[in-house]
Amino acid sequence: MRKTMVGLLTGVSFAAMGSLAQAQELTILWAEWDPANYLQELVNDYQAETGVTVTVETVPWPDFQTKAFTEFNAQGSAYDLVVGDSQWLGAGSTGGHYVDLTEFVKTHNLTTTMAPATMQFYSEYPGGSGTYWSVPLEGDAVGWAYRKDWFEDPTEMANFKAKYGYDLAVPTDLKQLVDIAEFFHRPEENRYGAAVYTQVPGDAITMGAETFIFSYGGSLGDYANYKVTGLLNSPESAEGLEDYKKLYGFGPPGWGNAFFAEVNTAIAQGQVAMGMNFFAFFPSLLNEATNPQAANMGFFANPPGPRGDDFAALGGQGISLVSYSQNQEEAMKFLEWLVKDETQKKWAELGGYTAAAAILESEEFQNATPYNKAFYETMFKVRDFWALPEYAELLDEGQQGFYDYVVNGNGTAQEALDKLAATWVESLKAAGYPAE
């Protein structure tokens, strides 16, 4: 009997110690990329300060959404926090997977301390509701990397001026960008004009195409009122998509399955004059170990369209508290630490793209790397895709529609957008949104 009692007490003690130990651990889910490594480095400081172990668990990008939502759907508590894509906000909030952080946002005055666009697109859902579901963590958007040595070559400059009538320099609008891509497109020299996003799995080609559609004065629809017709298939949207197709034509051969890795590879191999990519992927272009052209790299923000509309597709993510977490109190403490000025500053120093407005505006940040200034400029002109719970259906239809025109060359831009607009209207109706 005595032995049994001792055994039971020992068991209970171990169980209690186990649960205590559990409370001292937090797990964050994110995609497998460099910023996740920077975050792990950052949270080591939190561990040193508080004794709470924070682990950043990563999943390859193609499986990230599936892994996260499989866990959410099972109401699993494996992850306390998730650094989720902006498009997930609808599904995450209406599905009950995210904890409402509105009070937290108000208490910490995040609507003024963070760049406005990041609060709007990474945190607020529905748009304009004043309800917030995440803290902006990794700001990101589409920008451009270019070969400074090619742009500054006197012969190239003279030839360009003779052909186009203006100086070869960083483009001041997207029409100039298309000219420059055309100028450098010399397949016989294994040199190509531009590398843009074209991949269908994921969201690549939509991110590239929407950047042009927004900047040419078009739109993907009225997100607040679920209207598509006349907006997605406006003449401005069609003009933007046409020029995006032109840029695709100035890319390397077989450029129909390209995302961030392929763009950086084409740049590193000295194939292209310009490459579209999210800013998060630019650090590796300055690393001579991964890019022999590192010394020749320059960067610029996406230029405005022909009528001055100045936008770029939003990337990046906010960090959300998972509603099934067993450690919500500890996770809230972690978020409080994360939004502190000094933490955000350290985050930026490590290589993370902070969304803290004061840091973004500081000279120190803007001069820290060759691309930070362009990043700062971009973060105040971003636009995003639909963030409805059904965003994935719209995205899949968008990917197929854009690809069919841009890569497969079927029909005209106007026809492609008319068809996509009709498809989206049907999908929105089927999902129960007010019919147009």
Add this chain to the structure above:
Amino acid sequence: MMTTLSPSSRAATRGWSDITIRNLFVIPTVAFLIIFNVFPLLYSLGFSFTDFRASSKAPVNFVGLKNYTDILADPVIWRSFSTTLWYVIVSVTGQFVVGFGLALLLNRPIPGKGFLTTLLLLPMMLSPVVVGLFWKLIYDPSWGILNYALGLGKTAWLTDANLALYAVAITDIWMWSPFVMLLSLAGLSAVPKHLYEAASIDRASKLYTFFRITLPLVAPILLIAVIFRTMEAFKTFDIAFVMTGQPQAELISSRLYKMAFAQWQTGPASALAYIVLIMVLCITNIYVKYLNKAKER
């Protein structure tokens, strides 16, 4: 040869009855199959008649046959079905021709036959994802070895709408022909030698011997290989998913994956899975019918 338990063996002395053996081995296996195969199968059949989304906590509504009718009226799904059907025909025919051809070559005394057979079996031992990535490099239009070796310039195998499906099928043929070869070799080595001797005495031609002796006797095992490969080719996902994003080359498994796990349309995805299951069962039944006929002959 039938073996019996020696009266002095441990099992016999323990006196394991049929009931004990059933309880120890059969019941756990059946229970496992019911829990992990039969139950999910029936559960997903239920889902296929609802608008259930696994990512949503919205109430689940019974929609009758709507998911099935929507799928059968969706041109994107029909495109995926026809692409898959063409892919199965190209891939399985290629595997059959290459695999059986290799087996005929290896079914004769050649030096280093064992080593050569092992070498030829290597592709099917690799992970499909690794094979896909490997062939993606081979097909690369800028630095891939295929264009260079064949002098095809900058042919974009994996992004050209007319070529992508064939590029994936070639990879599948490369990977799975050894499987057909292996089964064919087993069949060829089982053909009684005296039949060939008799044909030789009767001065039968090589072609006559092949069509009247070899092929009829190997046919049942060849059909088994074709059944396996057809079912697998119909379900191909990994290689195609890794190699190309070309919508014109989208196989039905990729469409199913997108519906189920990217868009979380659990109800319609379950309905599509059932349609695919029924199709595979129908095709398999046709083969099995031919297999039985071949055995009877």
